[in-house]
Amino acid sequence: MSEPARVSDAEPAGVVADPDQVALRPRDVRFDWSQLPMHWVPGDPFTTHLLNVLHLLLPEGERWFVQVFTQALPLIKDERLAEDVRGFIGQEAIHAESHEGVLEHFAAHGLDPERYVGQVRWLFRKALGDRDFTGRRNADRRREEWLIERAAGVAAIEHFTAFLGDLILNMPKLDTADVDPVMLDLLRWHGAEEVEHRAVAFDLYQHLDGRYWRRVRQMLVVAPGMAAMWFQGVRFLMANDPTGRRRPRLRDAIRARRRYGLPGLWRLFWLVVPYLRPGYHPSQHGSTSQAVAYLASSPAAMAADQRAGR
Secondary structure (H helix, E strand, O other), rough: OOOOOOOOOOOOOOOOOOOOOOOOOOOOOOOOOOOOOOOOOOOOOOHHHHHHHHHHHHHHHHHHHHHHHHHHHHHHHHHHHHHHHHHHHHHHHHHHHHHHHHHHHHOOOOOOOOOHHHHHHHHHHOOOOOOOOOOOHHHHHHHHHHHHHHHHHHHHHHHHHHHHHHHHHHHHHHHHHOOHHHHHHHHHHHHHHHHHHHOHHHHHHHOOOOOOOHHHHHHHHHHHHHHHHHHHHHHHHHOOOOOOOOOOOOHHHHHHHEEEEEEEHHHHHHHHHHHHHHOOHHHOOHHHHHHHHHHHHHHHHHHHHHOOOO
């Protein structure tokens, strides 16, 4: 993994430089959802469901990450990168299971996510799943190219998950809004690990192929696709909320941005720009030190370390 950006000598006192290397490891976190209210952002169904879309998308998406990266491991010729990829696989597998638990809680309380999740499942298992090239010319090469294409897609998605991870770690207004503390810890634990391993998918793609136009092409597919799926997810959740059917409104989004610091559409659009620069690297954004500090204080991560004897 490439060396993260360092804090210069000109930085003010108290700023901690990012570590050169962090050993990525999965944490066997567990969350108790028995007391989770349907609107865990109090009095705000829109913001609750805007963030709940994560639970709809991530279990299947992160299982797909695990599948793609597991298949890519034999192609890696750099042992340090291979170690990072194994750590990434372990973390993403636990992320998928942790968000699955929230879906089970919703279903038990009258919000059945299956109709939407079924579409997500089809996308990752069928449209983006393994393809049978048996009997076709250059079958092995075609199979490898399809794997590399998907690795480029994961790198593009991870650009956004790293941004979201950094965002959730830097939204203090959520702490003063009486947001459910268990849910907030889930989001911040996950966000911290996304920041911690933010360079792995990009480094893997660079190692396997690295062609600039391929990663640009994948970003131009991933960005509008994620936006469309997120909007559809918010509409689905609000329309199927057992406490009352609602529709997302523009003023709800404006209020969420002002009240909690959630990003507006323009800021999300500009997220694509750094990725399109030829010299881009994920280490240029986010703070590994901040992520590691949160993981050292997260109730779920601390309990996981205690169970593991750390």
